[in-house]
Amino acid sequence: MEYDLIIVGAGPGGCMAARKAARDGLNVLIIEKRKEAGMVTRFCSRLLRLGEGGFASDKVITDVDMDKATCTIEVGAPGKHFVHMHGVPPEASFAYTGELDPCFNESWLSPAGVNLDRDANCRTIDGFVIDKEVMLRGILMEAADAGCKIQGATKCLEIEDTDDGVRLKVKSPAGTETLRAKRAIVADGSFSALAEQLGFNEGRGPGPGRLRFMSFILDRCNMPYREMRRMHCAQPSVHRGFLNVGPWPPGLWELSCSAPVSSTVRLPQIIEEFLTNSAFSYIFEGANILDRQGCSMDLRPPVREAARGNVICVGDNLAYAEVAIKGAIGCGFKAAEATALSLDGKDGNAAYNDYWTHAFNFFSPEYNKRAVRLPSIPAVLDDDETDTLFRWFADQGVSGLPQDILPDNRAQLAEDLPEITAKLFSRGKRKGAPAAA
Ligand SMILES: Cc1cc2nc3c(=O)[nH]c(=O)nc-3n(C[C@H](O)[C@H](O)[C@H](O)COP(=O)(O)OP(=O)(O)OC[C@H]3O[C@@H](n4cnc5c(N)ncnc54)[C@H](O)[C@@H]3O)c2cc1C
Known part of the structure; x- marks a missing residue:
């Protein structure tokens, strides 16, 4: 057998799984389809939100014994910070060397500039926006230091779970080959073809639909507040959804909006109009567009059984984006821990499934009812x-x-x-x- 463990995908889930597995002494390979592992081109607002609030509700969940995947940030000298994970052992903490943009509140604004704030005051920090690439590369470097082999530009085309381990057909600039390992962690994000091939999606409903997102990265923003906030601006005559504004480390800004995949609205045009001809244009006076990123989100129901046979699926591939960066990191850590247990003859899959179904709001019927x-x-x-x-x-x-x-x-x-x-x-x-x- 070539490897103890092969990890597919170097997002937050895969990178943390790689570091933990390598530190536990496993012979581990992580593959990433992008040219370089740690590269991010899929849009994500990059906010590490503190506390337990969910996408749809901030209310405390009482029906599920939650051990929510969340984090705290230890702010040090510039470039010397730590992210500490909750719900997993302290060894899941990791150093973060990039810029941290603290957000003191989240505000929704009407065309006349009247705002509704998520927090009653702006004296507490809601979360930190991070440079996701710096974060991923930092974790990967620690994985490499622990002996993990990292292979970019390598896409997993097919995966098979057999009685004697997993077989992965992969394509890289060197050609197509089959890799073998005792176990696999699939951390390939939303719209996972591999989870589908492995049958994890059986019985999973279609959900309420898909959203597409577009974001422009800007070099300046005249934030109308004294302190940094994430803002959601509403001007229905421009767009029938909110336009979201937030910091984009290092030193930039993102402006994004979304629409159902089924709608015909053109998101780049909406952002252009918002920038130049809306009630909020003054915020962006003099700003240049430096980049554009897009992505889609599938609001499919989550899958409860994420570990089965020799494979554990982590992060966004069996749930929608509410897993978030911190949740995917928690999943990666727990999946590597469960892999080591399984290789030791114990029931690692049960341990992982127990973590997975208690770490996220979306497994709470009470939360889902509120989220109607x-x-x-x-x-x-x-x-x-x-x-x-x-x-x-x-x-x-x-x-x-x-x-x-x-x-x-x-x-x-x-x-x-x-x-x-x-x-x-x-x-x-x-x-x-x-x-x-
Ligand atoms: C619009 C939007 C905004 C968001 N904003 C936030 C936010 O502000 N804060 C937050 O915490 N979270 C946010 N998220 C969610 C966050 O981006 C994800 O939950 C998180 O990145 C999931 O991590 P992951 O490791 O599961 O997957 P991903 O980050 O998607 O990583 C998957 C990796 O696998 C690679 N891959 C895929 N298929 C293959 C293959 N076949 N072979 C090899 N490699 C492959 C991909 O290239 C990618 O690098 C947002 C999501 C969306 C859609």
Whole structure:
């Protein structure tokens, strides 16, 4: 057998799995289809959010005994930081040498500039935006130091799980070859062809659909706040969704938006108009576009059994992006730990599946029920109505996620703004966060 373990994909999940497995003394290879392992071209906002809040709700989950994959950041001198993971042993911590952009709040803005904040004040740090490539390369370097073999420009075309290990057909500039290992960790991200080939998706529903994202990377932004925040700007006459603004280390900014894959809107044109001819254009005066990145997100339900046979699937490939960077890192660590257990004759798969199903909000029926979605505010209100709603938020003195605030205050909202309430709630019960398969 050539290797104890082959890892497919050098995203956060794969890189951490490689470091942990190599440090545990396994003979490990990580392959990455991009030219260099650690390279990132798929758009991701790169925010390491502190705390346990989810994409859809900040409320505490009570129905599942959660041990949520989250992290804390130890801020040192420039370039000397540490990321500490929660829900996994302390040895999962890793050094981060890139820029850290602390975000003190997250704010939603109406066309008139009225804002709703996620936190009641801006004195606490919500999370840090990181340079994802610097982070991945740092973890990979530590994996290499521990003896892991790293191979970029190598795509796994096929994977087979057999009684005596795994066989991977891979393609690299040297040609096509078959690699063999005792076990594999598949960390290939969303839309995984390998998870599909291995049958992990059996019984998995289609979910509420796919979103596509477009982001422009800019060299300046005249942030209308004293402190750094992530902002979500609404101007329905420009786009029926929010435009998101945030730091993009080192020293840059990202401006992104999304739409269902099925819609015909052209996202680059929307961003151009937002930059040059919208209520928010003043924020970007003098900014140059340096890069563009895109991606899609499939809101398919998560798969509960992520470890089976000789393979563990980690990160985004069996759930949608709510795994997030920190969650994928936790998965990578636990998958490598479970691999070592399995190679030692123990039930590593059960250990991994137990971690996986308790580390993420999307395995909580209570969370999924709360996440039953309201339409995005700019999807159903016009510019004036959006301003009216945001003034109402301000008058109520509320803070938090719109998805939490609106249902919690529905009765008052209906009394004060009946037409807006009808538009926000008119579609009745809609498809929400997908339930697990
Ligand atoms: C629009 C958007 C915004 C997001 N914003 C944030 C955010 O602000 N903060 C946050 O924490 N998370 C965010 N995320 C989520 C985050 O990007 C992912 O959850 C995380 O990167 C998942 O890590 P992963 O290792 O599972 O997969 P990925 O990061 O997708 O890595 C998979 C790797 O596998 C490689 N690969 C794929 N197929 C093969 C193959 N066949 N052979 C070899 N290599 C292969 C890919 O090239 C890639 O390098 C966002 C996601 C989206 C879609």
